[in-house]
Amino acid sequence: MPEAESHRVSLARAATGGRDLVGMAVRYLQDCDEVGLLSELRAHWTLEELVSLLHSSSDDTVKVAATCLGMVGSYGCCPALAATLHHADSVVVSVAELALWQIWFRSGPPDACGELHHAARLMAEDRYDAAVAALDGVIAAAPEYAEAYNQRAIAGYLDERFPQAAADCRQAVRLNPTHFAALAGLGHCFAQLGRYRDALGAYRGALRIHPRMAGVRQSIRQIRSVLGGHDGVPAR
Numbered sequence: 001m002p003e004a005e006s007h008r009v010s011l012a013r014a015a016t017g018g019r020d021l022v023g024m025a026v027r028y029l030q031d032c033d034e035v036g037l038l039s040e041l042r043a044h045w046t047l048e049e050l051v052s053l054l055h056s057s058s059d060d061t062v063k064v065a066a067t068c069l070g071m072v073g074s075y076g077c078c079p080a081l082a083a084t085l086h087h088a089d090s091v092v093v094s095v096a097e098l099a100l101w102q103i104w105f106r107s108g109p110p111d112a113c114g115e116l117h118h119a120a121r122l123m124a125e126d127r128y129d130a131a132v133a134a135l136d137g138v139i140a141a142a143p144e145y146a147e148a149y150n151q152r153a154i155a156g157y158l159d160e161r162f163p164q165a166a167a168d169c170r171q172a173v174r175l176n177p178t179h180f181a182a183l184a185g186l187g188h189c190f191a192q193l194g195r196y197r198d199a200l201g202a203y204r205g206a207l208r209i210h211p212r213m214a215g216v217r218q219s220i221r222q223i224r225s226v227l228g229g230h231d232g233v234p235a236r
Helices: 003-015 019-030 034-044 047-055 059-072 075-084 090-105 110-124 128-141 146-158 162-175 180-192 196-209 214-226
Strands: none
Touching (some): 019 047, 019 059, 034 059, 047 059, 047 075, 075 090, 090 146, 110 146, 128 146, 162 180, 180 196, 196 214
C-alpha cells in the first residue's frame, strides 16, 4: 500500500474512536491470549494508529491503546504515553505508566534486556554488589540503554552509594527525558546528600511528567518542613 494511502487508512481508523481496537483486544484479553493479541497488533495495527487513540474521548479506548503500546510500542511512543500520565482517570494513568515501564525495559538489545531482568532479581534478593556488577556489563555492551542506568541507580541507592546513584539517575534522564522515576530517584539521592533544594528541583521535574506520584509529593512536604517552608516556591 502506498504511504499516503496507508496514512489515510490510519486516520480513518482513528476516527472510529477505537471501536475496532477495543473489540478485538477485549476478545484476546478475555481469553488471556496475549500471544494472539500481540500477533494481531503486529499484523494489522501501526504504532501511529495506536498513539493516535491515546487522544480518544473514550477512556476505555485510551486504556486499550496504552495496553497495546506497552506490548508493541517503541521509544518513539514514550512522549505520547507520558502525556497520558496527565489524564483525569487514575486507571488510565496507571495503564500508561505500566506501558512506559514495559517499553523502557525492552528498549535495549535482547541480551542486555535479559541481563537487566537478572539484575532486578539480584536486587530483590538484596544482592546489590552483584546487581551493580551485572549492570556494569549491560552498560558496557549497550551504553545508550537508559533503563540500565536507572536500575544501577536503584541498586546504588539501596546500597547507600548516593553520589554514584545520582550520576546514574542523571544519565538515565539524559537518555530518556520522560523517565519520571529516574528524576524522582535523583531527588531521593540529593535528599540523602543534604542537597535539599536540588532534591526539590528533581522532584518537581518528576511531577511535571507524572503528576500523580504521591510519594514524591510527600517527599516535597518533608523537605519543605526541614527548610521551614523557605525554599522559594509556594507549597502545593
